[in-house]
Amino acid sequence: MARSRFIPDNFTLLLTAVVIAASVLPCSGSAAVAFNWITNIAIGLLFFMHGAKLSREAIVAGITHWRLHLLVFAATFVMFPVLGLALRPLLEPLVTPDLYIGILFLCALPATVQSAIAFTSMARGNVPAAVCSASASSLIGIFLTPALVGLLLAQHGAESSLDAVRAIVLQLLAPFIAGQIARQWIGGWVERNKAVLGTIDRGSILLVVYTAFSEAVIQGLWQQIPLTALVGLVVVCAVLLALALFTTTFAARRLGFSKEDEITIVFCGSKKSLASGIPMARVLFASGTVGAVVLPLMLFHQMQLMVCAVLAQRYAARAKAAELAAAK
Numbered sequence: 001m002a003r004s005r006f007i008p009d010n011f012t013l014l015l016t017a018v019v020i021a022a023s024v025l026p027c028s029g030s031a032a033v034a035f036n037w038i039t040n041i042a043i044g045l046l047f048f049m050h051g052a053k054l055s056r057e058a059i060v061a062g063i064t065h066w067r068l069h070l071l072v073f074a075a076t077f078v079m080f081p082v083l084g085l086a087l088r089p090l091l092e093p094l095v096t097p098d099l100y101i102g103i104l105f106l107c108a109l110p111a112t113v114q115s116a117i118a119f120t121s122m123a124r125g126n127v128p129a130a131v132c133s134a135s136a137s138s139l140i141g142i143f144l145t146p147a148l149v150g151l152l153l154a155q156h157g158a159e160s161s162l163d164a165v166r167a168i169v170l171q172l173l174a175p176f177i178a179g180q181i182a183r184q185w186i187g188g189w190v191e192r193n194k195a196v197l198g199t200i201d202r203g204s205i206l207l208v209v210y211t212a213f214s215e216a217v218i219q220g221l222w223q224q225i226p227l228t229a230l231v232g233l234v235v236v237c238a239v240l241l242a243l244a245l246f247t248t249t250f251a252a253r254r255l256g257f258s259k260e261d262e263i264t265i266v267f268c269g270s271k272k273s274l275a276s277g278i279p280m281a282r283v284l285f286a287s288g289t290v291g292a293v294v295l296p297l298m299l300f301h302q303m304q305l306m307v308c309a310v311l312a313q314r315y316a317a318r319a320k321a322a323e324l325a326a327a328k
Contacts, residue, residue, distance in 0.1 A: 011202055012302050018210045022291075023222065026214035035211045042204035043279045044175040049197045050138075051179020052190045065129050068261050072111070072133040075248050075269030077144055080107035081152055083243055091239075094232030096225055098292035101153065103236060105281060106297045108148035110141025112273040119308050123315035125263025133268045141276055142173050149284055208278045209294070216291025225292065237300045241307060244270040263315055267308060274301040 027035050084091075084107035092100050113134040120130035183190075190197060248269040252262035277297045285293050 012305075014202070014206060015209060015298060018206050019213050022210050022213035023217050026217045027211065028214070028218055032211065032214065035207065035214075039204070039207040039211050039282070042200065042207050043282070046175075046200050046204045046275075046279070047173075048175040048179040048182075049190060049200055051176035051181075052183045052186050053179075053194075053197060065126075065132075065261075067255070068126070068129050068257065068265060069133050069136065071248075071251060071255070071257075071265055072268045073137065073140070075244065075251075075265070076111050076137055077108075077140075077148065079247060079269075080240070080244065080272070081148055083107065083240060084152065087239070091236050094229070094236055096229045096292070098289055099225065099229060099233055099296060101285075101289070102293040102296040103240075104152040105149055105284070105293055106272055106277070106300055107240075108145050108152055109272045109277045109280070109297070110145060111137040111268050112271045112275065112301075113138050115305060115308070116268045116271050119267045119312040120264050122309075123263045123267070123312040124260065124319040125267065125315070126258075126260040127264075129261065130264045130268055133264065137268070138273065138276060139176075141273070142176065145276075145280060146284060205275060205278050208282050209298075212278075212282060212287070212290035212294060215287045216289070219288045225295075233296060233299060237296060237303050241270065241300065241303055245307070245311070259315075259319070267312070271304055271308070272297065272300060274298065 081104075084104045088100075091103060095103070111134050116134045117127065117130045121127050245266060248266045249262065252265040257265065274297060278294055281290050281294050281297070
């Protein structure tokens, strides 16, 4: 069973197919302009739907469990950026400069929502706390990620503009707030039609990936990234994920959290959001560099899914064994 978890899911296969398509048949000229307009509309619709879906009660719920939420936020928005900068002497030589910027961007992103909650449930963790932490992380990330990206890039010697923050507010936050306002009228419909949100979610990501890689390929992406750098990127992502999983597990146990809370902290504190990250990258970075910047995120995303699936099974098996032992 565990072996099957290492087989990429359908969406990962679609992402790979889109990257190949953009590498072989990149869009340019008027087609690229049309794709950019379509992508902007899809991203705005995505965040509008997320705003309509996310209950304000879900953000407020569980707020009393502040120690857990504080640890998850610290892991997401402090631990990862510190690792990205502290490990620079080890990580930077393994990849190209643009890929390292992508790693710093990855470190600044909020936690993923759906998979963090799903794995917490599978592992028999504290699901209500996972819903609260993951949802709040996604919302806070809209404000905090651009600021962190600016800080990290300044440390790296790059520049960040206030225009990027303004673009995030206009293209991502404004539709989200509009969705929250419209929730009283369409919230019920959104809850009943989650498949529609899933389609918009995946469709917008695929559009962004295609347009970003098309632009990057035209500007010589694959000529600029040698095979050794791609292999180095695999190593970098594996090191970051391993350190994140170890640190969150160690901190949860050291601070005396229950096993259920530990599971929530591990799965919410070690993940990074592809759904939020790719639209943000398109806003924050120049079009020619987005392809290289999102490569670390795409690889880390698949790696975290495979590793956390196996980890969730192990947590669940231990819980089941403990229940059987207690019943005897």
